[in-house]
Structures are given as structure tokens and as C-alpha cells.
Amino acid sequence: MAEKTDYVTKTELARWLNVSHSTVIRWINEGKIPSIIQINNKSLIPIESIPLIKKNIGYIDTDLYMEKSEFIKLFKISDETFQNWVKKGWIKDKVEYGRKAYIPLNSLNEIKRITGFVNEDNYLTIKQLASILNISIEKIWRYINSGLINGQMYKDRYLIYSNSLMEIKNNIGYNDDYDKNHYFHPNKVKEILGVNFDFQKLKSKIPHILHLGKPYIHRKDFKIIQNLIDQLEVKKDLKLTQNHRDVLNTKKDIKLQPNNTDCLLNHSVPPVTLDGYIGATEAAEILQISKATLTSLLKNDTIKGALKISTVGKQKIWMIPKNSVEEFNKNRISFLYKDGSGNYDITDSFTVKQVSEKLGLTASYVRQKMDLEKWFPNAYKISSTIYVPVKDFDHFYEIRSKTEKEANDYIYTNKEALKELLNYLDSNPLPPNLMETTNLYIEFCKIQFSKLRGNPKHIRTVFNYYKSVFGILTHLEKNIYEVGVKSIDWIITKLLTNEHKQRIFIQFYNYSYSAKDSSVPKKYVVSKVKKTEEKKDIYPPEVFNAYYNYVKDNKLHIPNAISNQNYANMWVFTIMHLTNVNVNPKVDHVAHVKVDHPLVTSNMFL
Numbered sequence: 001m002a003e004k005t006d007y008v009t010k011t012e013l014a015r016w017l018n019v020s021h022s023t024v025i026r027w028i029n030e031g032k033i034p035s036i037i038q039i040n041n042k043s044l045i046p047i048e049s050i051p052l053i054k055k056n057i058g059y060i061d062t063d064l065y066m067e068k069s070e071f072i073k074l075f076k077i078s079d080e081t082f083q084n085w086v087k088k089g090w091i092k093d094k095v096e097y098g099r100k101a102y103i104p105l106n107s108l109n110e111i112k113r114i115t116g117f118v119n120e121d122n123y124l125t126i127k128q129l130a131s132i133l134n135i136s137i138e139k140i141w142r143y144i145n146s147g148l149i150n151g152q153m154y155k156d157r158y159l160i161y162s163n164s165l166m167e168i169k170n171n172i173g174y175n176d177d178y179d180k181n182h183y184f185h186p187n188k189v190k191e192i193l194g195v196n197f198d199f200q201k202l203k204s205k206i207p208h209i210l211h212l213g214k215p216y217i218h219r220k221d222f223k224i225i226q227n228l229i230d231q232l233e234v235k236k237d238l239k240l241t242q243n244h245r246d247v248l249n250t251k252k253d254i255k256l257q258p259n260n261t262d263c264l265l266n267h268s269v270p271p272v273t274l275d276g277y278i279g280a281t282e283a284a285e286i287l288q289i290s291k292a293t294l295t296s297l298l299k300n301d302t303i304k305g306a307l308k309i310s311t312v313g314k315q316k317i318w319m320i321p322k323n324s325v326e327e328f329n330k331n332r333i334s335f336l337y338k339d340g341s342g343n344y345d346i347t348d349s350f351t352v353k354q355v356s357e358k359l360g361l362t363a364s365y366v367r368q369k370m371d372l373e374k375w376f377p378n379a380y381k382i383s384s385t386i387y388v389p390v391k392d393f394d395h396f397y398e399i400r401s402k403t404e405k406e407a408n409d410y411i412y413t414n415k416e417a418l419k420e421l422l423n424y425l426d427s428n429p430l431p432p433n434l435m436e437t438t439n440l441y442i443e444f445c446k447i448q449f450s451k452l453r454g455n456p457k458h459i460r461t462v463f464n465y466y467k468s469v470f471g472i473l474t475h476l477e478k479n480i481y482e483v484g485v486k487s488i489d490w491i492i493t494k495l496l497t498n499e500h501k502q503r504i505f506i507q508f509y510n511y512s513y514s515a516k517d518s519s520v521p522k523k524y525v526v527s528k529v530k531k532t533e534e535k536k537d538i539y540p541p542e543v544f545n546a547y548y549n550y551v552k553d554n555k556l557h558i559p560n561a562i563s564n565q566n567y568a569n570m571w572v573f574t575i576m577h578l579t580n581v582n583v584n585p586k587v588d589h590v591a592h593v594k595v596d597h598p599l600v601t602s603n604m605f606l
Contacts, residue, residue: 277307480512
């Protein structure tokens with residue numbers, strides 16, 4: 001007798017050929033695997049016949065090929081696109097092996113060249129680059145249009161090569177390793193110098209400004225800023241002096257605001273130096289509101305003690321007590337979502353409109369989320385404008401970007417589903433006496449899930465079916481291939497009410513016997529057609545045969561038919577019915593037979 005080591009089982013052969021167990025069985029049925037012998041109820045294949053088997057099945061070394069599913073995942077295309085590429089001749093060397101399609105690895109570069117493939121993992125989207133540089137998407141597009149950032153369009157998206165990030169930073173003057181001890185935000189500069197200035201007006205004259213999404217001023221520019229402010233103050237004093245001279249000549253043009261009479265009891269005009277008063281422009285800058293809004297506040301006396309005086313050319317300007325502006329600024333902040341007090345700098349905040357533009361949403365949607373889901377809990381309201389602190393927005397954007405990235409990166413595939421199912425089987429094992437059933441079910445699931453295709457929702461549904469079927473196996477007292485037919489009948493009809501689960505259980509039942517090289521005691525089929533109410537025959541065959549023999553008894557019926565017209569009619573109708581002559585359902589009557597006609601003198605008519 002030959003040594004056992006000279007043979008391999010079907011399972012071992014499947015492992016050698018890198019195909020499933022069911023594929024080996026199919027090849028055996030097709031006659032592609034010859035010389036099979038039976039030893040101890042096991043099918044064995046001689047090792048010496050493997051070269052012939054490889055020739056018969058068209059064997060390929062799968063290490064030199066990429067499976068179709070991996071190819072689709074690499075190129076991020078659909079199955080339909082894959083088929084179109086094959087039809088166009090872009091994929092020329094596709095081979096079929098074990099009911100799977102394979103593409104040679106050495107042809108991938110040519111396919112990438114033909115299809116214009118771009119590995120998106122090596123590129124950044126506009127949104128990702130904006131998040132890294134901490135600048136708006138609109139500004140990124142401006143840099144692209146100006147040629148400072150180069151990329152390419154791919155699948156209706158503009159992609160930037162990730163390795164060019166340092167070059168982009170150099171092109172736009174971005175510096176992420178600056179010394180925080182030498183660069184300061186304009187608001188911090190105002191605090192250090194103890195002065196208030198309009199950064200937008202002075203920025204063109206400040207030489208060392210670093211842009212990191214927000215502007216930063218170098219320490220060595222402080223003296224320049226101080227000199228610029230002093231120059232502006234001198235110009236302002238000269239202008240105010242001229243205005244005062246004009247006021248002395250036009251006392252009649254002074255218009256007192258309500259509650260302002262007390263300050264003018266001893267003077268017909270404000271003091272010459274206008275100590276304690278500031279202009280509308282400076283007041284608007286301090287309050288960070290528009291001049292139109294400020295004018296409205298002055299007219300309704302919300303800011304107390306303001307005067308309106310005439311200047312050269314009869315132009316009238318507002319002069320506002322500085323302490324009134326500071327008092328108003330101190331008391332005007334009302335919090336939107338929480339009570340408390342604090343000092344908020346509007347320059348470090350975004351309006352709801354700015355937030356909505358940065359998030360790519362509508363302003364009404366953002367406000368709705370702020371009301372219902374408490375987005376930006378530290379938002380505050382000044383007058384009628386809602387502001388969101390920059391820190392709040394940055395924190396929200398970081399969390400949102402991370403969540404979106406995780407959602408985009410994670411796709412529930414058949415491999416993910418199989419991994420999750422195997423973890424579930426491992427953590428919820430069957431009793432020790434059913435260990436063989438557990439192993440068979442694991443192998444069965446690996447085969448089935450390798451063929452599973454569809455969208456993530458479908459894969460999740462199938463996963464739940466297999467998980468549920470495994471739970472049914474806990475009712476077994478023996479391994480599934482040792483259980484009697486009655487028990488299997490009870491499981492299929494009573495425990496498995498869902499036809500999908502029934503089909504999975506029956507497939508596993510058949511697979512377990514196939515793996516053990518045994519024949520299935522009973523074959524089960526789940527009909528895809530919904531069961532309808534069975535139409536009962538009018539009468540069974542035995543009754544029909546009795547009717548037929550009775551009706552064809554001429555000796556019995558001819559005498560009665562000759563003597564009775566109605567009897568003759570019913571006899572003819574019954575003959576037609578039993579011989580299936582009257583097949584048209586619209587025929588609801590038969591011809592009238594006149595057996596009493598004078599010419600009918602014998603039984604020959606019938």
C-alpha cells in the first residue's frame with residue numbers, strides 16, 4: 001500500500017492551489033482532478049498528479065497577481081468601471097482562476113499610465129491643506145489662482161502633492177517655527193504698548209508682519225508703530241484746533257443733545273482742547289462697530305453726553321465723552337448661551353457668517369445648530385451680532401475634521417465584517433463537544449465572506465445573518481454532521497423563520513458533510529418563490545377515473561338519452577368536460593342536442 005505522505009486531501013490541495021475547498025470539489029466533478037482514491041472514507045489525490053492538475057485548471061502563481069477586489073480598492077473604482085476598463089482594453093492580461101479574476105502585478109504601471117491614476121493617499125485636498133495651514137479655503141483658492149500653489153484636478157477634486165507642502169509654505173511666506181517671544185498678535189501689541197490703533201491702516205507701513213492665518217507683528221516693529229501713532233496724534237490735534245476755531249465763529253450751529261445742558265452752563269462750546277472727548281471714528285474703533293451703528297446709538301442717547309458740532313464747510317461731526325464710550329463698552333456685552341462676565345476681544349472672534357463660510361454651511365443652519373445642539377457654547381452677542389471665539393471655532397473644526405476623516409477612511413468591507421464575525425465567534429464559543437462544528441463554521445464563513453460583495457449596509461446585514469445562525473448552533477447537542485434529520489427539520493422550520501438564515505444554515509449543513517467527505521442524509525431547498533395558497537383539484541384522479549368509466553358506459557346512457565332530451569344534453573356536456581374539449585373559459589353553455597328529431601331513429605347518432 002502506498003504511503004499516506006504520497007497523497008494529499010482535498011483541503012490540502014485547495015491550500016496548495018490557493019483556492020477554496022468548494023472549487024476543488026467543482027474541479028473534481030468537472031474531471032480536472034484525476035486519479036482520486038478512497039482511503040478510510042477520505043478522498044486522496046496523488047502528489048505526482050499535481051503537475052497534471054495544474055495544467056488542467058490553468059494554475060497561476062497568485063503571488064504574481066492582484067485579485068480583482070484588491071485592484072478595485074487600490075484604484076478606488078466600482079465593479080462597473082472595472083468592466084468598462086476591460087472593454088476599452090486598458091486591462092489586457094486579466095485571467096480567471098478559481099472563479100476569481102486576477103491582474104498581473106507587472107501590468108499595473110501601464111494601467112496607471114493609461115488611466116491617469118493618482119494615488120490619493122499621497123495628496124492633500126483643499127480642505128486638508130487649509131486645516132494644516134490654518135487659513136481659509138477661499139485663501140487657498142486665491143493662492144492657487146495666483147500660481148503660488150500647484151496641483152491637479154482628479155475625480156472632480158483639486159489635489160496637492162503632500163511632499164510639496166514645504167515649498168508651498170515658502171511660496172506663501174508661511175513660517176511654522178517662529179519664535180513666539182518675538183512675534184505678537186496685533187491685540188497683544190496694543191496691550192503691550194498701552195495704545196489703541198487701527199492695524200488695517202498701519203499694516204502697509206509695518207515691515208515685519210508674519211501671516212499664519214492671522215497676522216503677527218515682530219517686536220522690533222514696536223518703535224515704528226509708536227512713531228506712526230504719535231504722527232497720527234499730532235495730525236489729529238492740528239485738525240481739532242482748526243475745528244475749535246471754526247466753532248467759535250459758528251456758535252449758533254451748536255446743537256445740544258438731550259441731557260447735555262449741564263456741561264454747557266458756563267461755556268457755549270466745549271473747552272478748546274476738548275479734553276475727555278473723542279471723535280466718531282475713534283469711538284467706532286474702540287467699540288468695534290460701524291459708524292452707522294454708532295450714530296444710531298448716539299441719536300437714541302444710548303451713549304450719554306455726545307455733542308454734534310459744525311466744522312469747516314458747515315460739516316457736522318460727533319464729539320463723544322471717552323468715559324461714556326468706555327462705560328458703554330463695559331456694560332454692553334450680553335452672553336448668548338451662558339451667564340457670567342468677561343472681556344471678549346472681537347478681533348479674536350468670527351461672526352456667524354464667517355463661521356458658516358469656513359465650514360461650507362449656510363448661516364441659518366449654523367445658527368440653528370447653535371440653538372439646538374449648543375455649537376460654540378462660548379459664543380456671545382454684541383448689539384445684534386453674534387460672535388464665536390477663534391479658540392472655540394478651532395477646537396470645533398479640529399473635532400469635525402477628525403470625525404469626517406475617520407468616516408471617510410473607514411469603509412465596512414467584507415474583510416472587516418469577517419474580522420468582526422471571527423472576533424464574535426471567539427468571544428462566544430460553542431460548548432467543547434461542538435469544537436469541530438465551530439471550526440467548520442469558521443472555515444465556511446471565510447469562504448462565504450471572500451465572495452461577499454455589495455455596499456457596506458448590505459455587508460452589515462449579511463454579517464448579522466451569519467451571527468444569528470451561529471447562535472442557532474447552540475441548540476445542537478452533537479456536531480452538525482452527527483445530528484439526525486428530525487432535529488435539522490425542527491431547526492429549519494421552527495427556529496429559522498427568515499429564509500436568508502435558512503439558506504445560510506442549509507449551505508453550512510451541506511458544507512459540513514462535504515468537508516467530512518460524506519453524503520448529505522437529506523437535501524433541503526429554500527424556494528425563492530413566495531408560497532401561495534395551493535389550488536385544490538376539483539376531485540382526485542381516483543374519482544376522475546370512476547366518473548370516466550361511468551360516463552363511457554353506452555349501454556347505460558343511450559336508452560335514457562333517446563327518451564329524455566335534458567339527459568342527453570347533460571351526457572354530452574359531461575363527455576366534453578372529461579375529454580377537455582371545453583377549454584375556453586368563456587364557454588358557459590353547450591349546444592342543444594335534439595334527440596327527438598324525426599330523423600334520429602337509432603343509437604348511431606350518439
